[in-house]
Amino acid sequence: MKTSADLVRDYLSAVEREASALPADRRQELLADLAEHIEVTRTERPDAATGEILAKLGDPRTIAATALSEAENGAAGAPARGRVGVPARRGKVHPLVPLLMVTLSVPFIMIFPALPGPLIGVLSRITGAILLCTSVHWTAVQKTTGVLLAVVLPSVVFSTANLSGGGPAAGTPALLANLAVLALIAGTAAWLWRVRRV
Template identity: 80%
Template sequence: MKTPAAPVRDYLSAVEREASALPADRRQELLADLAEHIEVTRAERPDAAIGEVLAELGDPRTIAATAIAEVGNGAEWAPALNAAGPPARHGKVHPLVPLLMVTLSMPFMMVFPDHPGQLFGVLFRITGAVLLCTSVHWTAVQKTTGVLLAAVLPSVIIATWNLSSGGPEAGTPALLANLAMFALMSGTAAWLWRVRRA
């Protein structure tokens, strides 16, 4: 006859087997998180069957696949970091960095309107967008929305504006257009900050 600890041990062993592709430290962190969750749930609901608690957590294969995919998102872009262990729950780059790079590219371009200033502003925006896309702090939909609203749309507007002769002249209209784009970028960054995963 199995004791209540045996199903938990079997469940965690199954997760550990399925997650063998994870770095050892990330695998141990995952197992510790699951064990803690099981312990807290059993303390909160002492009458719940252990099988019910484990079923709520989900299939060990699914849990391991999700953890491996999370790590894979960061490791894809930084294979050299694998020796030190790819990003786990917390990415190598703080989530504020890509948001600031994308958002501050606009005021940078406004303050330095000459050709090198524009180039640095574009590089800031592209780097911020790449860091945003490779971050573990947002879902794919959130990343796509953020990049479209904070990087692609402003870039398309600026390119269209510069290539057309109908764009506003320097002065108040240009300043208002730039401030409107900055507000869009700031709003998108604020939304991304609010919905980020810890």
């Protein structure tokens, strides 16, 4: 007997097979949208059978045919579409904005250590994290990884250093720690930029 995970995997494989004529990036976007929709529906309706959820999504052949038709219309100048019958979600904010806000918060704090520098740096990091989490350019896993590595971990490191030392430390050790955290944040931002959905 097939498990729920098997049913979902088989369904997505069928959509991928039927949509093989789509460009790879558009096919992956379609599969990611479907997987996200299935996961959200399963969370919202835990009592619903997986087969029922998949049946409501529609036949894989129909979904693929609609996506192919929409891709052809999009190439001809029609507006791009996301899930079947649903306009594609495009963020109002360019994907570079949250990455720059999170990354530049550390140099801002290093250059302007007196108030309001740290306050502006922290607000920039929080705003960047919110924009990252609400963006349509990354999957939920990519967003979570980005926020953990670029926002939460550096905040924990800075808080621990400040609390254990009785305040912000000065000198070479603090500079090296700040540069290491900056390298982590910049590396995470570069990875997020590379894996973003266009």
